[in-house]
Amino acid sequence: MSEAWLDAIAFDDQGLVPVIAQDRDSGRVLMFAWADREALRRTAAEGRAVYYSRSRGKLWPKGEESGNVQEVHDIRLDCDGDVVLLSITQHGGAACHTGRESCFFHRLEGEEWVVTDPVLTDPEQLYGSHHHE
């Protein structure tokens, strides 16, 4: 397999790029995460989103614990080659570890952040006693 497409990506000094996951059908931005070279290689090869967890310092195959995998339809790269955009289908409906569809559930109204989205799935059901994937 050629890796020229990976060579074209401008990873930062930690070897990471920002990744935006967008729902293919609704167009909603569901989450933001980071990926290293191996995470992107696996994302393309498996057709499922694999990120790199900065807090845990390792690969993070999305949905590994929760079962809420992200099927990847399309991988895009920006003009500077340093941001990736995934077009996905979120299995299980909840991309966010809080059990919401999208991580972007706070909207600024006046000078306050207001929660706009319902919890679809109890996070306890997603992760058991863990808080995060």
Added chain:
Amino acid sequence: MSEAWLDAIAFDDQGLVPVIAQDRDSGRVLMFAWADREALRRTAAEGRAVYYSRSRGKLWPKGEESGNVQEVHDIRLDCDGDVVLLSITQHGGAACHTGRESCFFHRLEGEEWVVTDPVLTDPEQLYGSHHHE
């Protein structure tokens, strides 16, 4: 003016947060940039996107040179408080400094990045002899 909403944002160790700009009508993700506290304060106050240019080390009111300002309809924050999502209208039609609608104009096809979008506006017209805003 209360700044509690800004205090709720988890800026990184460089005082920045990633910002995703999404077209309100089409849902297309147009660009990715960074903002500091002052950039977000101005974005909210002016209703136009203001970023922070890491390469130039200063505030970057989008469209300042090109006239292609981004009217901001909605400001969202993610679950961890460390990523911002703007719902915008891109004036002039081109968010990207290459003169394209979106910065995400490379799509992975097989093992190659393919350019999917036409140039709408000659970058020379946007920025004169400058390459970038």
